[in-house]
Amino acid sequence: MKTANLSASAARLHRKAMRKKYLVRALHYFVMLLVALITMFPLLWSFFASMRSDVELYKYALPFSWHTIFPVEYTFESYRVVLTELGFPRAAFNTLLVIAIQIPFACLINSIAAFAFTTFDFKGKNALFAFFVVSFMIPGEAVTMPLYQMVNKFGWVDTRWALIVPGIASGLQLFLFRQFFADVPSALIESARIDGASWTQVFFKIMVPMCVPIYITAALMIFMGEWNSYMWPLLVARREKIRTVQIMLAVVKMEHITLWSCMYAGAVLSVLIPVALFLPLQKYYVEGITAGAVKG
Template identity: 40%
Template sequence: MRPQAEIFQPVSEFGWGTFVPSRFTLDSYRALWNGDFPLALRNSAFVAAMTVICGVIVNALAGFAFAAFDFRGKNLLFLLVVVSFMMPFEAIVLPLYVMIQSFGWTNSYKALIIPEIANGMVIFLFRQFFASIPRDFYEAARVDGASWLYIFFRIAMPLSWPTIATSSLMLFLTQWDSFFWPVVAASSSDYAVVQVAIARNINFEQNDWGSLFASTNLAILIGTIPFLLVQRFYVRTLVSGGIK
């Protein structure tokens, strides 16, 4: 909230002036709204929302299958799921890019959303929760003629709101903080997300520190709001999942 020329002036002498500007201005924020940053906010919000909606359903179905069914290779497959969220993304980015390029998905929302839907950690959390539900619930519903999808949507999912809230938060923050993959898969400015828009304030010729700090503040603020709303569910789910 300082004028561009005064951003680094109070750094040499540490004091109140380091934190409280002598002259307040919103010029940096006005410059953001007059540029491409609102488009980046909309892109990130859309990508994050679609990832959360699709991701919760897909990962919950996978977790329910691991918890409710017995099938050949179940333990091995679940081990692969657990290992998947320990693997650094940089290790798979090249084959992943080759795949989405072969599908013709580069510079599209599909490239940003679909690879992030399946999440090993979220599957693990749903599996831990669904495994804690007594199997008598499922068996009683089956005796009454309920299908497995009916049991999933009408019995299992309504009981799992803490896990749904936690998973939604994890998927949202993963997409909101995403930088490397959007740069690789969707380099067009029409599909730029928040973190890419922030990074574009830095280049070899000139750094726009005012816009850089202002856009970072907005990204942090928006990313913090959902965490504050569901933090108690987040902590409860991680603790219970670890104990189980």
């Protein structure tokens, strides 16, 4: 009798605990979903708004109804305008061209410098490394104005040089490469040297293949940075022939203030490419940038 009672109350307690656990879990999902909704809302909204006419957007704004968000009539007119009249393809090509040139140079120049730090002992090594670390503590925005003056002296304003060259060397990338290269066992390099491999061979046959992930991180960082960069191109690439996606969008925003659906379409198109690239490769990005912050 007593034991039966006990086990019954134990079962009740267990049920209560389980119920609490499920409740907490349900709440957890609910909050996650809510945050996701807030996060995604501006983009989803842009997506739907880009597929309707400006008249419709305006007409259904008030009072709030289903059609405030969802189109009555789907139209791709705004995409046609963005792709043909507003010059999105040209701007996208310009941006991709800059990125395509910058990535190999940046990867090579920053990674060989990192290679020097991890493989060799030389006079002034620590001082030089400190130099690179300090260089990337200087926020890029702070040097924008004097950098513009200098680039202007070179005669690079409104040329692609100004977009490509200043962004190549980066203390941050060097730092990331160095962290990765440091994990390659030195015995491997030594034995390759004994077998008669040149330093060039050691670098291209051992270091690069072993450190592919960090090259992906570096390339992705450049891609995201350049594709989304706004302030610098605004100063040095205003000419229509070389202007980048962000500048094109800013021009649309400033000059065609009434073309709402076109702005939304431009936003959707310009977000699509970095997101499509970022999502499958996010692991590399996150690991790359957080490695230093967490482990020091």
